[in-house]
Amino acid sequence: MSPAITLAAGEASEHRPLIITLFAVFVAVTLVITIWAGRQTKDAADFYAGGRQFTGFQNGLAVSGDYMSAASFLGIAGAIALFGYDGFLYSIGFLVAWLVALLLVAEPLRNSGRYTMGDVLAYRMRQRPVRTAAGTSTIVVSIFYLLAQMAGAGVLVSLLLGITSDGGKIGIVALVGVLMIVYVTIGGMKGTTWVQMVKAVLLIAGALLLTFMVLAKFNFNLSDLLGKAADNSGKGSAFLEPGLKYGATGTSKLDFLSLGIALVLGTAGLPHILIRFYTVPTAKAARKSVLWAIGLIGAFYLMTLALGFGAAALIKPDEIIASNKSGNTAAPLLALHLGGVDSNWGAVLLATISAVAFATILAVVAGLTLASSSSFAHDIYANVIKKGQATEKQEINAARWATVGIGAVSVVLGALARDLNVAGLVALAFAVAASANLPTILYSLFWKRFTTAGALWSIYGGLVTAVGLVLFSPVVSGKETSMFPSVDFHWFPLENPGIISIPVGFLLGIVGTLLSKEVPDAAKYAELEVRSLTGTGAH
């Protein structure tokens, strides 16, 4: 065990009551919110869409809360701390991606859907096959994303409580699983939305505090901060230039491009983000949510730049790597160092930032679980299995049981993924979303000729290509940092499949449509087009 971890754990164990108190306070507050929201959750619109009564600003805050996951906070700060400039690409891709949602997706989706992404995908198609496909891809994307959050939770707790045994980490992942099941089954969308808002405020406040402290150390001179980061990293000015992580070979450069494409096209296909737009009453409010989200998320990513370079400037790179191979603990370590490694203040700051990160993970995990269980209940159970004959009560019950199932699956997978970089894992979720969901969303809304066959080819084709390439990539096997380092069955050289799977998803939508003899339903398209642009008859 490295001195840093011993130190952090030593400090932490002295302050363990404080850390546990902070965690417990957050959990208690959110549980109260959840129970309060649960009492007000009466029908399906309450459970799935929080009664559609949130304002644009409230939902903007909640969207930011859902989006600024452990990947943004721990993963990006860590990637910048270890690889300098290359970590910054994540922030840029994650942010620019919101424009796709703003210009093309958020408002039409709000106008024409009801509870799930599948509502829009299946709108003018044959319901059962397309809803099955939409439900499947919603659950797969959400589970990839969940995995990343679970990995982050394990990492945090091992740093904080000095738990390094596998049993202890798995125990914590299980605790997160239980909490998320409680949030979602009791509080539904209303409870989850309030939890997101609380978390967003905490996260932004925590990041502001650390950013201020980092910049104050360098007299608010950005150039000095960068210079010190470059020196301390041992890489010199290369640390401030692109290429440290991805510039080594032609293959790694291609990986960088692949990642870049996945990031910018992924956001508008993420089901847990899309269903947030149903919590506001109108498309205008949905637009306002995105505008707030762009402002808040943009500001937050600018701060992670300071946090990442701050960690690089103030902490020895060996110490960061020793604490977590992928750099996921750089932000909490930075808090410890800013407060003073040997001081109480350092430990207090470490505990606070870790509690914020923990809150972040819990909230995002709840949002993801809600998205996948909603889709299971509304798309697969109510519309496919029950053929539209389920009562609202049966549907919500199905969602609650699905929550328990998805919670269990993600605990098991999260335990397996605990050493992977959190931001890298989330990038995979983005690649799957951009390959399987985005093409069908765009074609459904804007391409008159698009058919059921096109939708199925695109969703399943994109999904299978993206997940298949990940399975045979170095993420899963063949490298020291892989999920299964001891075996090697990888043949796909890139970690991110986007550069292949996204064009495949888009192309298959066209090919499937052109090859099918199916006549597109012109009347349904007229209805969808008018609804999506005007909001006529919106729920």
Add this chain to the structure above:
Amino acid sequence: MATETPPPSNTQTPQPSGEEFAEVQQSPEFAELRHSHRSFAFPLTFAFIAWYLLYVLLSNYADDFMGTKVVGNINVALVLGLAQFLTTFLIAWWYARHAAAKLDPKAEAIKSRMEGGA
């Protein structure tokens, strides 16, 4: 298809009939609304994705250029990265302005006519 589920209907919001939707879709007002949206959103989407990809490609294949120092330790790569933030904020603001001026009034006119008449 007898087994297919009918689209969700809601008793609270008046739902116009299929003929009404088809009629509105063919109307010049709606064509104008669609044009105002597409002619703004589509080219702009291509433009910002191209600008973003240019940035990614420069990061990948133009190391020397990106590493050029501008002021102190701040290099071209950082400036271009921050420029991506700036253009994102600007495009968001521009779209909000366009939507409020050009899309919302047209959309609301059609919506209130359809829901009022249903």
